[in-house]
Amino acid sequence: MGIVLKQSFRNTIIIYAAFLIGGVNTIVFYPRFLESEFYGMVTFLLSASNLIMPLTAFGIQYTIVKFYSSYETKEQKDRFLSSVIFLPIFIALPIGFFWDYFHEWIMSKVTKENQIIENYTFFIYLVAVACAYFELFYSWTKVQFQTVFGNVLKELWNRVIVMVLLLAVFFGFITKSEFIFYLTIAYIVRAFVMMFYAFSMYFPKFYFKLPDNFLEVIKYSGYIILAGSAGAILLDIDKIMIPGKDAIEKAAYYSVAVFIGSFIEAPSRAMTQILQPLTSKSLNEFNTKEVENLYKKSSINLLLIGGLFFLLVNCGVSELFKLMPEKGYAGGEYVVLMISLAKLYTMFLGSNGAIINNSKFYKVALPLAVGMSVCVYFLNELFYFNVDLGTDGLALSTLITIVLFNTVKLWFVHKKFTITPFTEKSWKMVLIILVLFSAFYFWDFSLPEIQIFKFNISPVINIALKSILLTVVYVYLVLKLRISNEIDSLLKKYYK
Template sequence: MGIIFKQSFKNTLIIYLAFIIGGINTIVFYPRYLGSEYYGLVTYLLSSSNLIMPLAAFGVQYTIIKFFPSYETKNEKDRFLSSVIFLPLLVALPLGFFWDYVHQWIMSRVTPENKAIESYTVSIYIIAVSCAYFELFYSWAKVQLQTVFGNVLKELWNRVVVMLLLLAVFFNLITKPQFIYVLTGTYILRTLIMMGYAFSIYLPRFSFKLPDNFSEVLKFSFYIILAGSAGAILLDIDKIMIPDKETISKAAYYTVAVFIGSFVEAPSRAMSQILQPLTSKTLNENNHVEVESLYKKSSINLLVIGGLFFLLVNCGVHELFKLMPEKGYAGGELVVLMISLAKLYTMVLGNNGAIINNSKFYRFALPLSLGMALMVYFLNKLFYFKLELGTNGLAFATLLTIFIFNTIKIWLVKDKFSITPFTKKSWQMLAIIVALFFAFYFWNFPFTSIKLFKIPLGPVFNIALKSVLIVVIYLFLIVKLNISQQITNLVKRYI
C-alpha cells in the first residue's frame, strides 16, 4: 500500500488544488464574468462531449490497464500498444464524417430559447476525441505506475486554463464566444502534451503485427466501450436534459450545486489512478490476499478522507450560497447533500470497480452500466418532467441509482471473490460522520451583520469557524480510534 498511498497523496493534493481553483471559477468567475447563459452553454458542451468520449475512446484506456501487465516480453507489449493506439479512430473518423446529422439531432432536442448551442456543436466532437486520446495516453503512463504528471494535466490543466480565459474575458482580451473556441483548442494541446510524456516513459517499436490475443482485446474493448458509454450517461445526462425543458442558464445553477457536492470524491479519483493498474497486476498474478488487502484499505482510507470533506461541504453550503451573485444559484443545498451522499457511498466501495473491470468477470460491467444508465434516465423523466421536482428530482434520481447499483457491485464482488470492503473500523467511521453531521449542520454563528465595503463577511466567518471545529474534532477521533493506520501516521507526522 506504500506506493499507492504515496502517489495517491500527491494526486489528492493536486486534485484538491484543482478543486479549489475550480471552485473559484465555478462560484466567482463563471457567474460574474461569463454569466449564467454562457456558463450553461459551456456546461452543455462539456457534458455532451463527456457522453461521446467513451464511445470515441473505444474503451482503450481500460484495455491498456487490463492487458498490458499480462505481457511478459517487450516485443509483446510493443505489438499490443501499436495495435490499440489506432482503435479510437474506428469510431472517431465515422463520427466526424456524419457529424452534420449529429448536429441536426442535437438541435432538434433543445428548446427554441437555447438555439445559441447551434454555433458550437463542433466543439463537442473535438473535445470528445481529444479527451479520448488523452485518456489513452494517460493509461499508457498509468501502467508504468507514473500517474502524477498525467493527473496534473487531467485535473489541474483545464481549471487553470479556464481561470486564465475567464480573466481574459473580464479584461476584454477575448469575447465570450472566443472563450469557447480557445477552450476547445486547449483540449487538443493537453492531449499532445500527454502523448509526448507517455512516449518519453515508454516508446514502443511500432509494428503492424497484432498481438496473439487480439481477438480477446477487441472483445474486452467492445464490452468496455458500451459499459463506459452507459456509465457516462449517469454523470452527465442531467445537464443534457435541462435544456430540453428550461433555459440553459438553469444548467449553470445545477452545475454549481453538483460541483460542490462532487468535492468529496477527489480522493477517490486520486487513488483510483494508481489502484487500477495495481489491481490489474494482482489479479493477473492471482494474488487473492493482496486483492482483499487493497479492497479494504482503499475503502477505509477513502471513507475517512471523503467523510471529512462531506462534513465540510454540507455544514457550510448554506452560507456558501449566500456569496453567489445571482439568486438562481441559491437553494441548492438539497442537491449538494444528495450528490455528496452518492459520491461518499461510491468511495466506500474502494477499488471495487477496478476488481470487476480487470477480472474475468468484466462482462458484468456492461449490464451494470446499462442498468444504471437506463434507471437514471427514466427516473429523471419521472422526477424532473412528470412530477415536476426540479433539479432536486435530478439529484435524487442520481442518488437512488448509485445506491442501488453500488450495493449490487458490493454483492457481486462478495459473491465472486468472497471479500467485502468493510471492517469494524468502517462502522465506527460512519458513526463519526453521522454524529458530526447532525452536530454541525443545523446551526451557524450569529455573524450576519458583519460587512466590509458592503460585502457580507458573516458567511465567510461561519464557514471558517465551523470548518476548524469539524477538522479538529474529526482528526482527534480518527487518531484516537486509529481508524486508518496510513492516515494516523500521516497526521502524527505533520501535527
C-alpha cells in the same frame, strides 16, 4: 499500500488544488464574467462531449490497464500498444464525417429558447476526440505506475486555462464566443502534451503485427466501450436534459451545486489512478490476498478522508450559497447533499469497480452500466419532468441509481471473490460521520453582517470557524479510535 498512499497523497493535493481553482471559477468567475446563460451553454457542450468520448476512445484507456501487465516480454507489450493506439481514430473519423446528422439530433432535443447552442455543436466533437486520446496516453503512463503528471494535466490544466480565459473575457481581450474556441484548443494541446510525456515514459517499437490475444483485446474493448458510454450517461445526462425543459441558465445553477457536491470525491479520483493498475496486476497474478488487502484499505481510507470533506461541504453549503451573485444559484443545498452522499457511498466501496473491470468477470460491467443509465434516465423523466421536483429530482435520481447499482456491485464481488471492503473500523467511521453531521448541519455561528468593500464576508468567517471546529473534532475522534494505520502514521509525522 505504500505506493498507493504516496502517489494518492500527491494526486489528492493536485486534485484539491484543482478543485480550489475550479471552485473560484465555478462560484466566482463563471457567474460574474460569463453569466448564467453562456455558462449553461458551456456546461451543456462539455457534458455532451463527455457522452461521446467513451465511444470515441473505444474503451482503450481501460484495455491498456487491463492487459498491459499480462504480457511478459517487451515485444508482446509493444505489439499490444502498437495495435491499440490507432483504434480510436477509426471511430472518430466516421463520427466526424456524419456530424451534420448528430448536430440535427442535438438541436431537436433542446427548446427554442436555447438555440444559442446552434453554432457550437462541432466543438462537442473536437473536445470528445481530444479527451479520448488524452485518456489513452494517461493510461499509458498509469501502467508504468506514474500517475502524478497525468493527474496534473487531467485536473489542473483545464481549470487553470478556464481561469485565464475567464479573466481574458472580463478584461475584454476575448469575446464569450472566443472563450469556447480557445478552451477547445486547450483540450487539444493537452492531449499532445500527454502523448509526449507517455512516449518519454515508454516508447514502444511499433509493429505491424497484432498481439496473439488481439481478438480478446477487441472483445474486451467492445464491452468496455459500451459500458463506458452507458456509464457516462449517469454523469452528464442531467445537464443534457435540462435545456429540453427549462432555460439553459438552470444547467449553470445545477452544475454549480453538482460541483460542490462532487468536491468530496477528490481522494477517490486520486487513489483510483494508482489502484487500477495495481489491482489489475494482482488479478493477473491471481494474488487474491493482495486484492482483498487493497479493497479493504482503500475503502477505510477513502471513507475517512471523504467523510471529512462530506461534513465540511454540507455543513457550510448554506453559507456558501449566500456568496453567489444570482438568486438562481441559491437553494441547491439538497442537490449538494444528495450528490455528495452518492459520492461518499462510492468511496466507501473502495476498489470495487477496479476489481470488476480488471477481472475475468468484466463482462458484467456492461449490463450494470446500461442498467444505471436506463434507471437514471427514467427516474429523471419521473422526478424532473412528471413530478416536477426540479433539479432536486435530478440529484435524487442520481443518488438512488448509484446506491442501488453500487450495492449490486458490492454483492457481486463478494459472491465471486468472497471478499468485502468492510471491517469493524468501517462502522465506527460511519457512526462518526453520522454523529458529527447531526451535530453541525443544523446550526451556524450567529454573526453580524461584516462589509468589506461592499462585500459581506460574514458567510466566509462562518464557514471558516465551523470548518476549523469540525475538523479538530473529526481528527481527534479518528486518531482516538485508531481508524486507519496509514492515516495515523501520516498525521503523527506532523504532530509529534
